[in-house]
Amino acid sequence: FSAALAPDAPDPQGTCQARLLDASDATLYEHAFTPIQGMAEGSQENAWQSFQLLLPDSPQMKRLVIACNGTEVISRAASAHAPQVTLLSPNGGETWGEGTQTVRWQASDADGDDLTFLLQYSLDNGATWTSLATGLTGDSYEVDSGLIPGSDSVLFKVIASDGMLSAEDVSDAPMTIARHAPTVRILSPTDGRWYTPGQTAVFDGEALDLEDENLPDDAYHWTSDLDGDLGDGPSIAVDNLSPGYHTITLTVTDSDGMSGSASIQVFVGNELPLRSYMPFVTAP
Known part of the structure; x- marks a missing residue:
């Protein structure tokens, strides 16, 4: 592909050369480089080499030659017509x-x-x-x-x-x-975490917004369905959660006013309550 970009700088220690040739095989441009070595899975030997170069464009160019350690490995002739x-x-x-x-x-x-x-x-x-x-x-x-x-x-x-x-x-x-709402994730605590009354709970979250490169701290807002507003920022610490089950929600709002959210449940109490389950019995 051709592109309106500056050519790459040559590598003086390069083991390979890219040459642009004219119709008489005279060299228009030569560029030294070293390809990237790669190994096949399960092998200790180099199985492939790759490279990517930006070379100057020339209307006189009729052939491209790649040579490594003095041996020609690729030759490509320019066709008569561009696509x-x-x-x-x-x-x-x-x-x-x-x-x-x-x-x-x-x-x-x-x-x-x-x-x-x-x-x-x-x-x-x-x-x-x-x-x-x-x-x-x-x-x-x-x-x-x-x-x-x-x-x-x-x-x-x-x-x-x-x-x-x-x-x-x-x-x-x-x-x-269309612009996109942030994608939100609560990193910690894990869903279902148990805290004793007065224990400090640290809530950490993150958000990705395709339009906003960096979301400010006040874009993050934490709430509890029992206690209401908890605070702003990617990370907050709370030590006064009410006893009971809480649904903790992190809502993030971007500069376009679009919001995304994530939720987890935590429990606050001296001990987890016992939950009994009655099996359903179906008559024959």
């Missing part, structure tokens, strides 16, 4: 709520090359882009919109590559992804 791709949907004006949504595109290659696709999205009308999926081979991709921050300036981009040449298409206009 063509069109983003079909979403293409502007749509609104996505929670759930699975589908991005669709159509593509072709005059040389008959196999194509792979990179799918990206922008939350700021194209100022910055985030990769959603790469190495795609079909003409659609299912997206869980609950994993993308909400925004009313969302664009999608699909980039098609034949291995050397690429083409891209972007949504014609922005769309909207």
Whole structure:
């Protein structure tokens, strides 16, 4: 894939070289690098090597060669034509709520090359882009919109590559992804915890909000169905819970006014009450 980014800095100690060649096999650019070594499961030997490079684009480039320790291991020739791709949907004006949504595109290659696709999205009308999926081979991709921050300036981009040449298409206009309530979890105590009267109970919770990078302490609010408000913050300590069973709820509200919550039950008393159960008897 090609991208409007600065090339990577070469590694002077690199064991491999990437060379961009012109039509006469003259070197246009050479980049030294060291691939990442990996081992197969259960093996002590290197089973694979991987690398990812940003190289300068050149209209004179006709071939890419990767050589390691003086031996050519990969050679890829540029085809005569770049692929063509069109983003079909979403293409502007749509609104996505929670759930699975589908991005669709159509593509072709005059040389008959196999194509792979990179799918990206922008939350700021194209100022910055985030990769959603790469190495795609079909003409659609299912997206869980609950994993993308909400925004009313969302664009999608699909980039098609034949291995050397690429083409891209972007949504014609922005769309909207609904904002999300925080996801809340009570870390401690565990559900069903028993406290004696006057014992300090420490409640710890956490929340994840896709739109708010950092939630302030006053976004967290703890309550008891017996005692009412307990306090604010991700962690609070309470030493005056009333005797009895309490449903403790942590509610977190983000900057959009959307709230999520989680609850546990605790018991306060000198001893746990005995609970008797009567079996149901069915007549024959």
